[in-house]
Amino acid sequence: MSILVNKETRLLVQGITGREGRFHTQQMIEYGTNIVAGVTPGRGGEWVEGVPVFDMVQEAVGATGANTSIVYVPARFALDAILEAADAGIQLIVCITEGIPVLDMVRVKAYLDQRGTRLIGPNCPGLITPGEAKVGIMPGRIHTPGSVGVVSRSGTLTYEVVYALTERGLGQSTAVGVGGDPVIGTDFIDVLRLFEEDPSTEQVVLIGEIGGTDEERAAKFIAEYMSKPVTAFIAGQTAPPGKRMGHAGAIISGGTGTAAEKIQALEAAGVRVARHPVEVAEIVASRG
Amino acid sequence: MKLHEYQSKRIFAQYGVPIPRGEVATTPAEARDIAVRLGTRVVVKAQVLVGGRGKAGGVVLANTPDEAEQAADRILKTPLKGLPVRKVLVDEAVDIQNEVYLGLTLDRARRRVVMMASSAGGVDIEDVARETPEKIMRAEIDPFLGLRDYQARTLAFGIGLQRGLVCSFTSIAQALYQAYISSDASLAEINPLVVTEDDELLAVDGKMLIDDNALFRHPDLAELRDPEDETPEEREARLHGLSYVKLDGEIGCLVNGAGLAMATMDLTKLYGSSPANFLDIGGGAQADKVTAALRIILSDPHVKAVLVNIFGGITRCDEVARGILEAINSLGGISVPMVVRLVGTNEEQGRQILADAHVITAGSLPEAAQKAVAAAHGEVLA
Numbered sequence: 001m002s003i004l005v006n007k008e009t010r011l012l013v014q015g016i017t018g019r020e021g022r023f024h025t026q027q028m029i030e031y032g033t034n035i036v037a038g039v040t041p042g043r044g045g046e047w048v049e050g051v052p053v054f055d056m057v058q059e060a061v062g063a064t065g066a067n068t069s070i071v072y073v074p075a076r077f078a079l080d081a082i083l084e085a086a087d088a089g090i091q092l093i094v095c096i097t098e099g100i101p102v103l104d105m106v107r108v109k110a111y112l113d114q115r116g117t118r119l120i121g122p123n124c125p126g127l128i129t130p131g132e133a134k135v136g137i138m139p140g141r142i143h144t145p146g147s148v149g150v151v152s153r154s155g156t157l158t159y160e161v162v163y164a165l166t167e168r169g170l171g172q173s174t175a176v177g178v179g180g181d182p183v184i185g186t187d188f189i190d191v192l193r194l195f196e197e198d199p200s201t202e203q204v205v206l207i208g209e210i211g212g213t214d215e216e217r218a219a220k221f222i223a224e225y226m227s228k229p230v231t232a233f234i235a236g237q238t239a240p241p242g243k244r245m246g247h248a249g250a251i252i253s254g255g256t257g258t259a260a261e262k263i264q265a266l267e268a269a270g271v272r273v274a275r276h277p278v279e280v281a282e283i284v285a286s287r288g
Numbered sequence: 289m290k291l292h293e294y295q296s297k298r299i300f301a302q303y304g305v306p307i308p309r310g311e312v313a314t315t316p317a318e319a320r321d322i323a324v325r326l327g328t329r330v331v332v333k334a335q336v337l338v339g340g341r342g343k344a345g346g347v348v349l350a351n352t353p354d355e356a357e358q359a360a361d362r363i364l365k366t367p368l369k370g371l372p373v374r375k376v377l378v379d380e381a382v383d384i385q386n387e388v389y390l391g392l393t394l395d396r397a398r399r400r401v402v403m404m405a406s407s408a409g410g411v412d413i414e415d416v417a418r419e420t421p422e423k424i425m426r427a428e429i430d431p432f433l434g435l436r437d438y439q440a441r442t443l444a445f446g447i448g449l450q451r452g453l454v455c456s457f458t459s460i461a462q463a464l465y466q467a468y469i470s471s472d473a474s475l476a477e478i479n480p481l482v483v484t485e486d487d488e489l490l491a492v493d494g495k496m497l498i499d500d501n502a503l504f505r506h507p508d509l510a511e512l513r514d515p516e517d518e519t520p521e522e523r524e525a526r527l528h529g530l531s532y533v534k535l536d537g538e539i540g541c542l543v544n545g546a547g548l549a550m551a552t553m554d555l556t557k558l559y560g561s562s563p564a565n566f567l568d569i570g571g572g573a574q575a576d577k578v579t580a581a582l583r584i585i586l587s588d589p590h591v592k593a594v595l596v597n598i599f600g601g602i603t604r605c606d607e608v609a610r611g612i613l614e615a616i617n618s619l620g621g622i623s624v625p626m627v628v629r630l631v632g633t634n635e636e637q638g639r640q641i642l643a644d645a646h647v648i649t650a651g652s653l654p655e656a657a658q659k660a661v662a663a664a665h666g667e668v669l670a
Contacts (some may be wrong), residue, residue: 023602101501103431106400110430137571138601152547154547155601157550160599160653180546183396209547214396214397236554239553245546245550247547249396250547255418278654
């Protein structure tokens, strides 16, 4: 068991003929992900890594029964790609693209919520259910199947934590990167709820960072609804206010969004907060 | 990207927000000419990208053109909060009856644009939010319907605006919303929006932030970027596609990924030092990008040790190692110790490339951070 992606995932790659799309298609197939189709407008009829390419998402869905899509198209076309997938009936859309204007995301989020379509990202590494399906850009080999659910706003920081978990023999049920932008499709609470309901997930690791109040809201949710132990790490304790730390969403503004506030809120909710990524694995091991 | 007051107000005016008559001057003589043309008392205002200009002496009332010239001379000569003042805005002075606040921003938790109004105009809205949050009225805006007139009216009545001004408040609110959406702003603020002695509303001060991710579709706005708003190092980093923020510590950090970069910075503090910078080389960086990153880090004289932390996925450790080597060679060696931790794609090749480079290696991130702190504090490490 797992959440969101598994052996049943029939993946469609939007932007499959681009440099990124092509490279990661090959990587995902190598991991064992069932990729059934690709889409690049104007390139229908071609093949990439043995995957048929279509001009339109609707056509690809009709021909292959794709149920999940991953988006690699450049930022200025990403809004359209997400909406095309949603309108073609795709239920889970994973958007890797970085640099999408935030007002585009405000519109997309409102539209997808009305339709009941789930979006992961944008500006995220994707998600992986070890041993079943990798729908993203993370290095597959650092993951191992197990019972720790991981949810994170970051990319390489997640790999660091997963690597430490795997080194200690702590496998993962699913690892989800929700993305580093101010407006994202699926947030901590959505994923925490799925982990709480997933029988194969026994513990949860939450990796947050400065900016916004998603960690504080997650803390409230954990206190009220979570029975499974949660271990957290928050990046950005040394970040100054008013400066954006790489991710568009990682900024302390108006005195809110500091690491200290988030750590305090999480600890008050019974979450154990690690001082560094490797310590996350130590805490999880001690609770197993 | 931050816009200056005069730039923000010009954009507001394009969409129909009433602003005072005024022009920008770069010399005291120009300020005098503008004051003569306006033919009224004027306000001379420093155009720098920091808040609190009034308290810092950057806003001066001038009764005559001579006074305007003197004020401009003084303002242009005096750095404000450490920033040079290159321009002043000379606006006609208005007689103020009352001041309110009107602004738009993104509510991240609600994933919506929100309009805020407050009867406490002329003061920092963040102070109001902290001290008297009940004075702030909010309206969440549906992205498909836009701002509804009734929402603007509700704000106007809510902040106690006199009835005769509610209509014009509503049209200003709509104009501000149009300016915000059409410019891909992340903040648009009129503070204060004043009620003049003649019972008219006027946007006396304005502020705008533009979403950097949207600048590709606003070439006209991208041109408004003030080079003074970033240090030469930050500018060079941006041109190389690096994300860099200068901090005031002693350990230069070079990392792939923003979250991991912050975690690496935090570890230097945990072990008793502090980071000199945030630097994310991004995913899949080639050697030349790493070289540029290292040169930027080493240009900071406060750096006592460099900590390189790479978790290879799309980023290849051998490329990073090549970049480090190129930087060391092109600089003719480096004078501070460097700790390098490479994990992931092609890590072995990366380590081999650096075998003769006199760098300190580490296996785990905590070990790397501890070694960097020790090296910065003068310990000699193998």
